[in-house]
Amino acid sequence: MNFKDIDLVQEPNSKSSLRLWIRLLKSSRIIENKLRDKLRREFSTTMPRFDVMAALFRFEKGLKMNELSKLLMVSNGNVTGIVDRLVKDGLIVRMSVAGDRRAFEVRLTKKGHQEFSHQAQQHEAWVDEMLASFCEKDSEELLQKLDGLISALSDPSLEVKK
Amino acid sequence: MNFKDIDLVQEPNSKSSLRLWIRLLKSSRIIENKLRDKLRREFSTTMPRFDVMAALFRFEKGLKMNELSKLLMVSNGNVTGIVDRLVKDGLIVRMSVAGDRRAFEVRLTKKGHQEFSHQAQQHEAWVDEMLASFCEKDSEELLQKLDGLISALSDPSLEVKK
DNA sequence: CATATATAGTTTAAGCCTAAAGCAAAAACC
DNA sequence: GGTTTTTGCTTTAGGCTTAAACTATATATG
Numbered sequence: 001m002n003f004k005d006i007d008l009v010q011e012p013n014s015k016s017s018l019r020l021w022i023r024l025l026k027s028s029r030i031i032e033n034k035l036r037d038k039l040r041r042e043f044s045t046t047m048p049r050f051d052v053m054a055a056l057f058r059f060e061k062g063l064k065m066n067e068l069s070k071l072l073m074v075s076n077g078n079v080t081g082i083v084d085r086l087v088k089d090g091l092i093v094r095m096s097v098a099g100d101r102r103a104f105e106v107r108l109t110k111k112g113h114q115e116f117s118h119q120a121q122q123h124e125a126w127v128d129e130m131l132a133s134f135c136e137k138d139s140e141e142l143l144q145k146l147d148g149l150i151s152a153l154s155d156p157s158l159e160v161k162k
Numbered sequence: 163m164n165f166k167d168i169d170l171v172q173e174p175n176s177k178s179s180l181r182l183w184i185r186l187l188k189s190s191r192i193i194e195n196k197l198r199d200k201l202r203r204e205f206s207t208t209m210p211r212f213d214v215m216a217a218l219f220r221f222e223k224g225l226k227m228n229e230l231s232k233l234l235m236v237s238n239g240n241v242t243g244i245v246d247r248l249v250k251d252g253l254i255v256r257m258s259v260a261g262d263r264r265a266f267e268v269r270l271t272k273k274g275h276q277e278f279s280h281q282a283q284q285h286e287a288w289v290d291e292m293l294a295s296f297c298e299k300d301s302e303e304l305l306q307k308l309d310g311l312i313s314a315l316s317d318p319s320l321e322v323k324k
Numbered sequence: 325c326a327t328a329t330a331t332a333g334t335t336t337a338a339g340c341c342t343a344a345a346g347c348a349a350a351a352a353c354c
Numbered sequence: 355g356g357t358t359t360t361t362g363c364t365t366t367a368g369g370c371t372t373a374a375a376c377t378a379t380a381t382a383t384g
Binding site: 036064076081100 | 361365
């Protein structure tokens with residue numbers, strides 16, 4: 001992908017909601033694409049793997065599969081596959097939960113913890129490099145606006161009718 | 163997916179760049195998930211299909227495969243598959259380009275145009291419904307900040323080193 | 325002109341992702 | 355206690371996505 005051509009994209013004169021959504025999608029796609037590229041080149045890993053490990057890094061005691069899937073906002077079955085591969089690579093482990101023979105706790109292994117610590121540091125540096133110039137100016141405001149957006153989106157009273 | 167549980171997600175105290183990126187990703191995931199759901203339920207279609215048709219709707223004269231992939235910021239091979247399926251469904255056509263036997267122009271068929279017009283109207287209404295309450299307040303500012311972000315991201319001088 | 329390089333697009337392998345169906349265990353109900 | 359419903363997770367089928375390899379055509383270069 002060549003990111004120099006992105007400015008070919010020009011939005012039509014639509015309502016502000018739609019324009020907002022298109023910008024939102026575009027900015028996160030740009031960042032996502034760059035990060036994916038870096039993760040692959042530098043660490044031979046992917047965003048979904050990184051995301052799972054990040055969640056487990058934060059919740060040291062471990063997470064159940066369904067907690068993981070809620071946290072990452074992806075489907076249940078999706079998590080199964082990613083976790084399978086991380087287990088195969090010795091980066092995480094499934095542990096049975098006392099009192100519930102259906103459930104698993106997933107945790108980082110020592111190797112996984114080490115590997116992720118290193119990756120996370122670089123990852124943060126990349127994000128910083130990408131956003132630094134923007135963040136000097138007015139990141140705090142954008143941050144707050146996005147928070148407002150997120151809570152508006154999560155407000156059940158506004159839930160799009162099922 | 164149950165969107166009522168999204169507020170379980172709480173970010174750690176990290177640098178503002180990282181926090182900004184996480185929020186950005188989260189807000190677009192919420193919207194993306196809701197729209198995917200609606201598109202599937204109402205029109206039995208997907209976001210990638212919708213995106214391709216939207217691009218072709220805007221560029222009535224048609225687009226070449228590589229133009230499409232730049233516009234949508236996805237890989238070349240990805241577009242091939244989506245276009246294949248849309249062609250099979252009679253919604254778009256591949257037309258040969260005079261003077262270049264490698265290239266194709268892709269265009270909406272009459273059926274595709276009709277179908278998309280209808281979908282686009284609903285799509286805009288959904289986005290509006292989701293974002294309306296937020297947009298009344300301060301969408302214009304957020305819009306401009308995202309534009310600033312996008313141009314900062316697209317600035318080659320800041321390009322993350324290959 | 326002949327060769328080299330670049331461009332347009334497809335194919336492939338592997339992973340990501342969803343919805344829906346399925347399985348087993350737990351919880352609720354009667 | 356026995357039945358029903360719910361919950362936790364996996365499997366499946368099908369589509370999405372990428373990077374890399376590949377084919378064919380076009381362009382540049384000597």
